[in-house]
Amino acid sequence: MPYSAPLEAIKNALKFNADIDAAGATGAFENYDSDLIAPVLEEANKLASGILSPLNPTGHQNGASLKDGVVTSAPGFADAYKTFAEGGWIGLPFPEEFGGQALPKSLAIAVMEMIQGANPAFGLNPMLTFGSIEALLVKGTDEQKSTYLEKLISGEWTGAMNLTEASAGSDVGALKSKAIPNDDGSFSITGQKIFITWGEHDVTDNIIQLVLARTPDSPEGSRGISLFLVPKFFVNDDGSLGDRNTYQCIGLEEKIGIHASPTCVMEYNGAKGWLIGEENKGLAAMFIMMNAARLQVGLQGVAVCESAMQAANAYARDRKQGSAPGVQGDAAIIHHPDIKRTLVSMAATTQAARAIVYAAAGASDLAEHSTDDASKAKFKQREDLLVPIAKAWATDRGCEMANQAVQVYGGMGFMNETDAAQIMLDARINPIYEGTNGIQAMDLVGRKLASDKGAGMTAMIAEIRKTIADASTTGNGHLAIVANRLYTAAGALEEATEWMLTNMASNRSTALAGATAYLRLAGDVIGGHLLAQAAIGSIEADDSFKEKAVILARIFADETLTQAQGRMEAVSAPANLVEDAMTTLFEAIEA
Template sequence: MITPRTIDDISSILTQVTQIGDMSSEAFSDFDTDLVAPVLEEAGKLCMDVLAPLNQPGDKTGARLESGQVYSAPGFKDAYKAFQEGGWMGMPFPEAFGGQGLPRTLAVAVMEMVQASNMSFSLCPMLSFGAIEALLEHGSEEQKALYLPKLISGEWTGTMNLTEPQAGSDVGALKTKAVPNDDGSYAITGQKIYITWGDHDLTDNIVHLVLARLPDAPSGSRGISLFLCPKYLPDANGEAGERNGVTCIGLEHKLGVHASPTCVMEYDGAKGWLIGEPNKGLAAMFTMMNSARLQVGIQGLAQSEAAYRVARDFAAERKQGRAEGVEGSAPIINHPDVQHMLLQMRARTMAARAICYECAKSSDMSVGGSEADERKLAKEVEEILTPIAKSWSTDVGVLSASLGVQIHGGLGFMGETLASQLYRDARIAPIYEGTNGIQAIDLATRKLGLSGGEAIPRLLASFEAKCSELEASGDADLKRVAAHLAAGIKALQDVTSWMKETDMDTRLFGATAYQEMFGRVAGVTYLARGAMSAKDAGSNSAADLVGLALFLSETDLGDIAGWAVRVRSGEAMDRQKRMDLLS
């Protein structure tokens, strides 16, 4: 669910916090900040008029499987046609393949609106984003020419086929085989599970990107390759032709996102083509995964936004008890406890939005920056923020959805409410595309060592500089934010140094707490930066940004010292003590 106020908040973060206007450069020659408002307005019409009305009916109906063909929930096919014809799929992709060449930052803002309106629907284009980026980076010129125009236009959709029954996050344990054919293709045989939108009736073809092993492949993750395997083999004109040997043999029964078909896919000698080099599939997989991780972070943010709007509207109407200054029975939005819950939801939503958009902007600038050093530093920030955007935002989505149920009271626990659906839908996001624990491991190991261990301290130093600007701003509320933020940054710097020196087991025991600390500090920093920008520009959003930054600095940074203790908790409880307690 989105509202016109949602669009205002998105615009505020894009323009004041993320400062998307900085990207009106040679790299994005067709982009101008004047595009932001009309793009968001048109996307809002699609979301509010087409996608949102299908959300609850789709949850009740779901997709169905008949004779190896998956049929989407009623209305989804027409909705996808509207999405495709609107050109929404191609926004951030090269014009050479039919895209619009616009910043990824603006595209993820649009996808947030789509995801907030109908998460089940949004998962279909989300997977296509990853497939397109993998082909752009790793595909052959022939593969790009044949498949990218169809994927970027939305005429065909893409999937990621990674997981197998015996191999969840451990992709190195996969067993799907790829045997060379005489014509340069490969015969792919095996089974994949949890394949989101692995089959459907929305488009004429589906392009599966499949991890498999060559006959002479090394064991483990070093021996996996990536293959392109379409549902229908393209004919001489590049159109969907003969059916390939890939079939959906089952649909998973899930806690939420019922209208998104999660498929068990059977490959029986299906014809596929190698993407990139043999046994180098891991690099291509991570191209898909990193794209998906930011998109899933946006998804968590979107569910938080939807939960807030639903809960806020309910609280404004639901009357119960008495409140100061209100005659008679008061709408529950007047009760301080409800106000506190709603403020948590809105403030954390805005902070998550700021983190995700900053990650997207860094991705844009890592390829579009005018100087090599600018591109290098932007890539560092993207690398650091990706696990935080994915994990912190999806945790916020679950928290906000839970608070939304709480605000609805007993009614929120009833299955017919949107509040309960949002809670069920949001719960998957911390799990897939690398669980949030895996994101914490990534942050505390690979990202901690990025650029010789200097990347994270460099980012924290930029936070520190921004904090000094807040202190010098002359605004009493921003000075108060600065005091809390300074303490938070110092605590995060201290545990960062400690993590570099401690043993790996102790470090990983505190990794999730470290990730939480990082998200809190980053969220307040970005909101406060936007608040200063908005005040300087005389923007109507200034008061909101200042107030929300202040609220989060008091709440999410108020207990930052306790989180630092949690990061170090492995010192007091070594591995053996933990295992003994788990007996």
């Protein structure tokens, strides 16, 4: 099924959830004009639907391959990457100084949604490059910026993130790779990195590895890791490429999905690299990349929801099977009420996931570019709160939607060559990488909730209460019901938040046993709020999407906000029992 971007739904989320015009109004984006949104999105959709989508099944069937250290990308991927780079798509949100277009990050997120929806294995390559660019922008020296940034931003080279080692995954502080200083100020990096996405490939002439390693006598744990820039080919003073660096891709993982994205085992044998930022401060640099990447992975979740819905919709119209009321002869399965319900529910969930991720991106723009410090702080708090929810909630929903698409396909959904199967297999990594969703939940209740005594969530709930009031005054019957459901749901979120704050202070283990359930509840309620917010805004602006926005908010409220009260109980009640139940049901845990 060819992917085609849902331009109207994306524009609506950009306008009413990301508040892209507020970013434009800060004056920080000289090139931004709200009239630019439509042509940019249409152009990106041509690339996504015309070039990347047709390569997606090819990539699934063929995958990337490794021979003698050389990774050959799936057929067509190298050419597609060149087209993508030449379109200037990577530079969208980056400074003009380095060749970027200095547009809001939320617009870049909208473009990347299309790339990820059309071809997620392809999309991982620019996604990792973004992380490298962000890290260099913040932490790089002027020389590093002038040597590497322009080529990364133009798409001429790509970047890869080398964090994980065999015994250092979620616990990155356990890594063992070494960086020995050379006389010329560079370092010699030695060690093995695993799960390195697009760590080696043939789609660009050079690859810039960002590698975490330890310098001699560095402190133990995460306070002793430093970030290094390790190019595949050294760059001569005139910008031309010199010798090959001494590292190799020694293996590709056999994964269940994203076959066209090479997942590399990288062996660094005294490879020459340069420190990015300060020694032993690699973790901070890593979190810059990581934060950007977490939002991008949440976006992959949105893209999965959308492509799963499109596949299910197209297949349900195509597949004839049996009779249906009011249809002569064989009926397409879309005539069955159960299938309609599935599609309608998928549409609401997809837009809720999009709303959350776009709201986080919009908050990020305003956190960086608001004109006063109070606003900056407010939106930073918002961004911090939303990023783990965006990552975990949207990727979990992505897997669920993919699962539903497979179900609509029936027996064909279990066949390896179908779109539905590929979407499901590709999607399954999203809740795992860039910090498992369990880690996102710990981040939400630990770093984001407990550290500011719930101020960010309190502000969010206040905003939800404003939405409830606004919804009631629109005079729209659907939104009146949404307001009622949101009222109960906000109360549930508030109660769960209080429980969580109390227990994080007094009984941390119990609190953490409720973290995943709490994140789910928070995503449900915030998703319902954002859909209502978009519906209200669309009515006020007489937006062409307004009928859709209203029904999406209503369906989501009926399907999901109705569950909030029950979910609130399921945050705390089982959490209180987990230790006892573990002891009763399972063998003793060895220390």
